[in-house]
Amino acid sequence: xxxxxxxxxxxxxxxxxxxxxxxxxxxxxxxxxxxxxxxxxxxxxxxxxxxxxxxxxxxxxxxxxxxxxxxxxxxxxxxxxxxxxxxxxxxxxxxxxxxxxxxxxxxxxxxxxxxxxxxxxxxxxxxxxxxxxxxxxxxxxxxxxxxxxxxxxxxxxxxxxxxxxxxxxxxxxxxxxxxxxxxxxxxxxxxxxxxxxxxxxxxxxxxxxxxxxxxxxxxxxxxxxxxxxxxxxxxxxxxxxxxxxxxxxxxxxxxxxxxxxxxxxxxxxxxxxxxxxxxxxxxxxxxxxxxxxxxxxxxxxxxxxxxxxxxxxxxxxxxxxxxx
Numbered sequence: 001x002x003x004x005x006x007x008x009x010x011x012x013x014x015x016x017x018x019x020x021x022x023x024x025x026x027x028x029x030x031x032x033x034x035x036x037x038x039x040x041x042x043x044x045x046x047x048x049x050x051x052x053x054x055x056x057x058x059x060x061x062x063x064x065x066x067x068x069x070x071x072x073x074x075x076x077x078x079x080x081x082x083x084x085x086x087x088x089x090x091x092x093x094x095x096x097x098x099x100x101x102x103x104x105x106x107x108x109x110x111x112x113x114x115x116x117x118x119x120x121x122x123x124x125x126x127x128x129x130x131x132x133x134x135x136x137x138x139x140x141x142x143x144x145x146x147x148x149x150x151x152x153x154x155x156x157x158x159x160x161x162x163x164x165x166x167x168x169x170x171x172x173x174x175x176x177x178x179x180x181x182x183x184x185x186x187x188x189x190x191x192x193x194x195x196x197x198x199x200x201x202x203x204x205x206x207x208x209x210x211x212x213x214x215x216x217x218x219x220x221x222x223x224x225x226x227x228x229x230x231x232x233x234x235x236x237x238x239x240x241x242x243x244x245x246x247x248x249x250x251x252x253x254x255x256x257x258x259x260x261x262x263x264x265x266x267x268x269x270x271x272x273x274x275x276x277x278x279x280x281x282x283x284x285x286x287x288x289x290x291x292x293x294x295x296x297x298x299x300x301x302x303x304x305x306x307x308x309x310x311x312x313x314x315x316x317x318x319x320x321x322x323x324x
Contacts, residue, residue: 040067092252123292125208
């Protein structure tokens with residue numbers, strides 16, 4: 001062994017114990033970042049902060065929300081994917097980010113099934129068909145009849161064809177054989193404002209983003225897109241009561257960059273499931289809009305995720321939605 005090699009060997013030996021100590025440091029030893037694809041103040045943002053506040057108490061470190069909106073969830077998902085898999089970055093993801101984007105884009109800078117490890121399923125987030133409070137339309141049947149009476153005249157606002165809400169709008173037209181004019185908006189907030197301002201006649205939006213306006217009497221909810229009526233909105237019929245088989249429920253979940261240590265995933269899953277089983281947390285969640293999901297293991301969530309890819313892929317084909 002030459003002198004240079006001997007020196008390198010001694011240096012490695014001196015550093016090895018410190019590396020071992022670092023590897024054994026307890027998790028978490030610093031604040032944990034949660035990447036979100038939606039802006040501050042949105043429904044998912046409110047839920048992520050509610051979840052983060054609860055986890056901070058059980059995990060023992062603050063949870064910092066990192067909003068990265070834009071690109072139909074792509075910006076946030078890509079940022080989460082590129083984060084170190086060290087247990088200090090998680091992604092609070094939607095159905096669009098983890099499933100339907102696969103059928104909306106020819107290429108994605110991330111693979112929903114390979115670049116993330118499932119951590120916990122958090123909540124179901126139904127969408128709704130809505131009209132303004134002063135609209136003469138009082139039911140789904142009346143909405144369909146109005147759209148058929150003058151095809152192309154009734155405007156149904158949504159976030160665009162390459163979004164989960166846009167898929168619901170297309171499915172509504174297809175299953176009802178309706179003639180609604182699907183009007184795309186860059187944000188659901190703008191769509192809501194135009195609906196209340198009389199510039200559109202109906203809207204597809206998630207319950208979480210519109211629940212407060214419905215409770216305030218400014219919007220009227222005609223139907224929810226779940227297969228059955230949902231808790232907290234028992235007076236609102238399911239769209240499936242008029243259009244059998246419609247089941248387009250968004251959901252929210254936590255995933256981590258692929259390679260995140262299994263013990264950390266398990267601990268996060270345990271912490272989230274404990275919150276979901278707490279009636280007080282479920283009540284706070286429902287006040288925002290989503291419905292707390294029954295606790296699932298990471299393996300159960302993974303199986304659900306793969307089934308959603310199959311099911312929603314069939315719906316994308318039915319409505320003729322081709323990736324671009």
